[in-house]
Amino acid sequence: MRKKLFAAAALVILAALAQADPQAALTRLADGFDFPVGTPNADGYRISRGFTPHGHLGEDWVGQRGSGTDFRDPVYAIGNGVVTLARDFRRSWGNVIVIRHAFMELGQVKYADSLYAHLDRILVREGQQVARGQQVGTIGNAHDLYAPHLHFEVHKNLAIGVVHTMFAGDLTNYYVPSDFVNAHRTLPSGNRVTTVAMNNYVMPTFAGIPALPSITPARDSSEKR
Numbered sequence: 297m298r299k300k301l302f303a304a305a306a307l308v309i310l311a312a313l314a315q316a317d318p319q320a321a322l323t324r325l326a327d328g329f330d331f332p333v334g335t336p337n338a339d340g341y342r343i344s345r346g347f348t349p350h351g352h353l354g355e356d357w358v359g360q361r362g363s364g365t366d367f368r369d370p371v372y373a374i375g376n377g378v379v380t381l382a383r384d385f386r387r388s389w390g391n392v393i394v395i396r397h398a399f400m401e402l403g404q405v406k407y408a409d410s411l412y413a414h415l416d417r418i419l420v421r422e423g424q425q426v427a428r429g430q431q432v433g434t435i436g437n438a439h440d441l442y443a444p445h446l447h448f449e450v451h452k453n454l455a456i457g458v459v460h461t462m463f464a465g466d467l468t469n470y471y472v473p474s475d476f477v478n479a480h481r482t483l484p485s486g487n488r489v490t491t492v493a494m495n496n497y498v499m500p501t502f503a504g505i506p507a508l509p510s511i512t513p514a515r516d517s518s519e520k521r
């Protein structure tokens with residue numbers, strides 16, 4: 297416990313020092329990845345629409361109890377990381393959160409971005425450190441555009457952000473999200489602090505974008521939803 301507290305305090309100090317460099321942040325290596333709904337194992341949820349290369353570049357997750365029953369359910373960070381985007385992109389995206397993860401694979405540090413879209417609420421801010429299983433938002437409907445669901449992506453290419461059109465929609469740039477989670481449930485060297493790039497996205501250019509972050513302060517998790 298003391299060790300964990302020390303690690304947390306060290307991270308705060310390191311993060312403060314790193315603020316001098318807007319292109320970098322420190323974060324903890326992921327100790328594994330879980331599903332973004334029904335964490336850790338997606339209990340009570342299913343994929344309503346899967347990943348298709350050059351088509352649907354993520355997975356749509358919905359409650360198993362039927363359409364709309366998952367509205368405002370919690371959405372969780374799939375792993376330790378730092379929030380790189382948390383804002384309302386309007387149009388087809390709605391509220392979006394992107395989290396940058398560093399993780400060990402075959403003895404090397406690798407990186408991935410997880411993206412959570414159409415959210416009803418955003419509970420984190422850009423630059424914030426998040427932990428695996430921490431609630432970051434709630435399932436939404438992209439400002440009444442769709443039936444409620446979570447659109448979930450995992451990016452290999454860290455330049456994508458929310459601009460799909462700049463990069464080939466294939467497995468060189470994207471992971472199949474649930475395959476990524478299933479292949480990385482438990483990872484070595486978890487919680488060690490490492491550096492990740494920040495502010496490297498090409499941002500959309502349509503009018504009014506990027507919208508100012510629409511952040512809802514985190515509420516007591518015991519609150520009824």
Ligand SMILES: [Zn+2]
Pocket residue numbers: 345352354355356446447448
């Ligand atoms: Zn989708």
